Amino acid sequence: MQYHHYAELSAFVAGILLVKRDWPFIYKMLVALTALTFLVEISGYLIWTKLKQNNNWLYNLYLPVQCFCILYFFYKVSEYKLVQKINLALIITMFAGTIISYFVHRSFFFLNSYASELYLILMLVAAGLFYIDSIVNDVEIRLVKQPPFWLSTGLLFFCIIYILIFAFWNLIKQVPYYRVILFYSNIVANTFLYGGIIICFLCMRKTRNYYTYS
Amino acid sequence: MHAQNQELLYVFVVAAVVFLILLLLIVIILYLHNLKVKKMNREKEMIKTQLLKSRLEVEEQTKRNIAQELHDNIGALSSLIKINLTLLGSESNTAKKELLIGESKDLIKTLITELKQISVSLNSDRLELLTISEMIMQDVTRLQKTGLFEVSLDTRGEPIEISNDRKIILYRICQELLHNCLKHSDASVVRVNIHFLSNGIDIQVKDNGKGFSTGNLLVPELDGSGLGNIRSRVKLLNGSFEIESETGSGTCCSVFVPLKN
Numbered sequence: 001m002q003y004h005h006y007a008e009l010s011a012f013v014a015g016i017l018l019v020k021r022d023w024p025f026i027y028k029m030l031v032a033l034t035a036l037t038f039l040v041e042i043s044g045y046l047i048w049t050k051l052k053q054n055n056n057w058l059y060n061l062y063l064p065v066q067c068f069c070i071l072y073f074f075y076k077v078s079e080y081k082l083v084q085k086i087n088l089a090l091i092i093t094m095f096a097g098t099i100i101s102y103f104v105h106r107s108f109f110f111l112n113s114y115a116s117e118l119y120l121i122l123m124l125v126a127a128g129l130f131y132i133d134s135i136v137n138d139v140e141i142r143l144v145k146q147p148p149f150w151l152s153t154g155l156l157f158f159c160i161i162y163i164l165i166f167a168f169w170n171l172i173k174q175v176p177y178y179r180v181i182l183f184y185s186n187i188v189a190n191t192f193l194y195g196g197i198i199i200c201f202l203c204m205r206k207t208r209n210y211y212t213y214s
Numbered sequence: 215m216h217a218q219n220q221e222l223l224y225v226f227v228v229a230a231v232v233f234l235i236l237l238l239l240i241v242i243i244l245y246l247h248n249l250k251v252k253k254m255n256r257e258k259e260m261i262k263t264q265l266l267k268s269r270l271e272v273e274e275q276t277k278r279n280i281a282q283e284l285h286d287n288i289g290a291l292s293s294l295i296k297i298n299l300t301l302l303g304s305e306s307n308t309a310k311k312e313l314l315i316g317e318s319k320d321l322i323k324t325l326i327t328e329l330k331q332i333s334v335s336l337n338s339d340r341l342e343l344l345t346i347s348e349m350i351m352q353d354v355t356r357l358q359k360t361g362l363f364e365v366s367l368d369t370r371g372e373p374i375e376i377s378n379d380r381k382i383i384l385y386r387i388c389q390e391l392l393h394n395c396l397k398h399s400d401a402s403v404v405r406v407n408i409h410f411l412s413n414g415i416d417i418q419v420k421d422n423g424k425g426f427s428t429g430n431l432l433v434p435e436l437d438g439s440g441l442g443n444i445r446s447r448v449k450l451l452n453g454s455f456e457i458e459s460e461t462g463s464g465t466c467c468s469v470f471v472p473l474k475n
Contacts, residue, residue: 131239131240131243134243134247135243135246135247135250138254140251140254140255140258141251142247142248142251143243143244143247143248144244153240156236156240157233157236160232160233160236161229164225164228164229164232168225168228171221171222171225172222172225175222
């Protein structure tokens with residue numbers, strides 16, 4: 001197992017231990033997403049290392065699910081009507097973009113990098129929109145006590161790191177020790193995302209009267 | 215190799231700058247949000263204080279009304295009953311005795327009704343059960359009883375449910391406006407119009423009294439009619455308050471309170 005597997009597993013375990021029956025659906029969905037992420041990542045790892053087979057198809061299936069869940073999460077937590085509409089537009093763009101990307105990237109067995117980049121950008125926008133929403137809405141709870149704040153912060157850094165990697169990929173891959181760069185970038189990105197998710201669960205557990213988000 | 219390293223350094227610098235900008239933005243957003251939450255809490259506190267003040271004032275007004283009722287009605291009725299009973303003791307004519315007994319019975323009946331009304335008005339929870347127009351109607355009826363001027367209440371539109379807190383504050387505003395008519399206007403006719411709109415409640419209190427120059431309202435020292443209080447209450451309800459008046463041609467005070475705060 002690699003570092004990010006531990007991060008995903010920790011987020012899933014935290015979710016399972018902290019989840020309560022009265023939590024809104026989107027938070028339960030987030031717990032399920034961490035479980036799915038761990039399963040996909042570990043399966044992908046085993047397919048690649050043990051079976052020596054291509055695992056890209058698995059990510060082509062998983063990434064749209066992950067993006068949809070996160071966009072849907074932010075769509076549901078947004079209070080301000082305009083932000084909600086933009087989030088809905090992001091979900092529609094995600095579906096449309098996935099279909100369109102397969103016209104450019106014809107093979108399902110190689111990672112659809114167009115779609116992956118689109119998902120990162122969409123998630124980045126959704127995470128950024130949460131901050132705008134928090135400024136304009138009337139929720140009286142401090143931002144650090146709001147569970148979605150932690151997910152959006154983690155996601156923001158996660159997306160930025162991977163967008164930078166995609167953007168400078170041609171340059172990075174020329175460096176002899178590029179795998180080391182990727183390894184550490186991966187650690188930082190996953191720490192942000194799964195750390196954010198874990199704090200989001202902790203915050204949700206602690207903030208009992210967080211009635212606004214349902 | 216050297217060029218490659220330089221390009222890589224450039225990537226790291228870009229990444230670091232992006233990270234720093236992001237961090238800075240998050241800190242700014244946290245700060246702004248914190249300010250907003252503090253402001254909202256302050257406003258909430260102000261509403262609480264104002265609500266408490268309004269409740270106390272409403273209670274105080276109710277006590278004054280009851281004292282007046284006791285003095286004017288109950289006192290007068292009791293005196294009449296006492297006179298009747300005294301006359302009854304010295305009366306030998308049976309027909310006259312029966313007349314006095316009948317009259318006393320009617321007076322006691324009226325007295326009981328008045329006392330029941332007073333006991334209802336002493337119940338502090340009763341206001342929460344009434345609609346805003348019913349609450350104002352009570353005051354209008356009381357003012358009608360005084361006979362100082364002709365008062366009428368006109369309600370238009372479908373009554374809207376508003377929270378008890380907002381209702382109390384709005385009621386207190388109307389009480390204050392009616393009190394101003396009573397105290398300062400020298401009017402013979404007072405009209406209260408309540409208009410329930412789709413987006414809020416519009417209340418007008420008009421009188422045909424002596425009026426005043428609205429220019430005086432700009433000087434806070436001259437504003438001894440509680441208009442400052444009304445303004446701050448209306449502001450708390452996110453509403454608007456307007457006064458139209460001219461010396462000798464009456465006054466019209468309009469309060470608009472939106473449904474959502």
